Amino acid sequence: MREACDLVVIGAGPGGLAAACRAAEAGLDVLVLDAQPEPGGQVWRGEARKGTNRLARRWLSRFAASGARFRPGARVVAAPEPGLLLVEEGPSSLAVRYGRLVLATGARERFLPFPGWTLPGVLGVSGLQVLVKDGLPIRDRRVVLAGTGPLLLAAAATIHAHGGEVLLVAEQAPAARHWGFALQLWRYPDKLIQGAVLSAGLAGVRTATESWVLEARGERRLESVRMSVGGREEELACDYLGAAWGLVPNLELARLFGCEVSRGAVVVDDRMETRVPRIHAVGELLGIGGVDQALVTGEMAGLAASEQPVPDALVSAWRRVRVFAEALARHDAPRPELRRLATPQTLLCRCEDVPLSALEGCRDLREARLYARLGMGSCQGRTCGAAAEALFGWAAEDVRPPCLPARIGSLRLPPETPPTPKRAS
């Protein structure tokens, strides 16, 4: 199958939706691709059906009215040449020709290895939250959460609201850094409201700063966790552990396109254009900044892609969200103790069963890959790459196609040249 459009947007989270709305409203033929079955991305997952979040409702209906086309379940797997994407949709393959592109691929959780982290019952913090939102039975189940920042509290609030018994919310940041961050939130009105709502939702739940998981224990699945809580060890029997420390951007596609990446984020100008002409990047790709940043940068990219001026108000909003994002990055930075949790037997790469001890003598990610098969499996280092970077400071390697495992058929070039875009942009 083939498609052509003026602008293609990869990712239908807030960043991609805002870009698509702005560009489609200006008359561009916009195509939005997302691997998920519905628009909304990570933060507005399920909102297309439930519609409880006001902001989500507003953007999702604006998107529906914008004229932009949406292809759910569409995984972008390769970008063989400028202006062409190869996409896998269930059993079929799709080639998309485009004039411009917006990358809005969001972020994933940062996992750090600790003994027992691969036991069933141990999940990410937001990952557990997503499962609960999607219907995982959690009522009266005992849950421990270990992580950092606002997403930790958001997950705790969701699980608590669904009847889960949250035994402990362990925030890794030192108390001073944590409260300093919380006190700064007054400068960001939307965030302050969220914070207040969150704390209200967490009444009666035990939270502790300077706390983290030491070990997950259990025979076949999780039975208990050993925690370090404010300098003291504690063992808690539980059914679920959510453990992850902040987010890292999904940079694979950006890297595949050759976009410049600096300090873990895609480099853009004030039109959200990357160093590769006609390719824009928005949202978490610019450094973790949450919904507000995704919406602001998405709008800016959509305006720029349709050659409209970017209003000053958006530019100053962009500056504000950057300040927040930088404060968030300082707050969420994993403390040194978290890099020392794994024992020699602890798996670092769960796809290829690579324990920490197998990396002895390796000097960089390439050696770890070649000698110990780190990141050679199905996820191609999505999880262990970020962990290795946090543990050893190893820089990421070049991305090779496909950017997600794909049927060989999906990597085949379309037989004839598809029609050129209806309107060049």
Next chain:
Amino acid sequence: MSAFDCIIVGGGIVGAALADVLCAEGLSVALVEARSIGAGTTACGMGHLVAMDDNAPELALTAWSVALWRELRDDLPMAVEYDACGTLWLATDEEELAAIAAKVASYRGAGVRAEVLDAAALREAEPALTPDLVGALRVPDDAVVYPPRAALHFARRAQQRGARLMPGCPVAELRPDGVVLENGEVLAAGHVVLAAGVASPRLCPDLPISPRKGHLLITQRGAPVVRHQLVELGYLKSAHGSDGASVAFNAQPRVTGQLLLGSSRQPGVGSAQVEPAILERMLKRAADFLPGLDALRALRVWTGLRPATPDGLPLLGRHPGKPWLWLACGHEGLGITTATGSAQLVADQLLGRASAIDARPYAPSRFEVLHA
């Protein structure tokens, strides 16, 4: 200034295998590698240990080298993934089938076991292949390894025997009495061996070595698709594009259950990026042989640069114009296979003793340009 009997420049499989052999002879050796052991072309190759009979010297070197690998097999760590899967050379028409008889004779003449499979036996041996094939030549003693770990194994064994491994040390200059590193450090040695693969001409510009790029694709782990290394017999005559690029069906079972798929050849191309048009030609060719190919899940596509010489044979021996310099480079698409034999040949010459096979066809002196 430290002094070694021998400095080997380049820690690919060729340099590492040579270090191993020289240390076993009691020489003091430094293996000086710009980046990481086995991370150059060695990390990009397929690791097919294959007896090839395009010409007599090639057959002599590959057959002997495959036999040397087989002698090593019991000492190889699991991670080297030595797998004696054998090769099937696939015939697509009667003409290719007829050529098999001559090949059987030439293999057997070199002491390599070989047998003919008719269409029915081929179907039974490899049910995933298209039923249109008319037969195959089976070479049961060919094998497969995982090249970077094989190189690391040789290097570590050399290290245990006293070699100094120096990864992360690019050499800037070769001298009659040693080498100069990029950081200015000088290492002295009685002998200097250049084993820098496709980068060798950067240190010795007159070498007739040029890159020949290849593409590979690996699938996700799963049930094995094929059992032998499969190569089309027509690889030599397979269509050349206007750009001189050619593709041929080449499929390898990994012990992990993955399928490794090759291959393409682009003479003179030295860029690393994946070229979609070449990949497409390679996949199209592969799908002709494996009808179920498109449904397999691809994990990764990459490229590698073969160090090619004009006659396809490696340079093993003294540089005729710079007699102080030893060459062990230019192994094109067979360096994993011939690393074992090459190491022996160079070591024999360095130590001034006779070899098991005639070393003259690989002598660098065969190239006029090197005599200046």
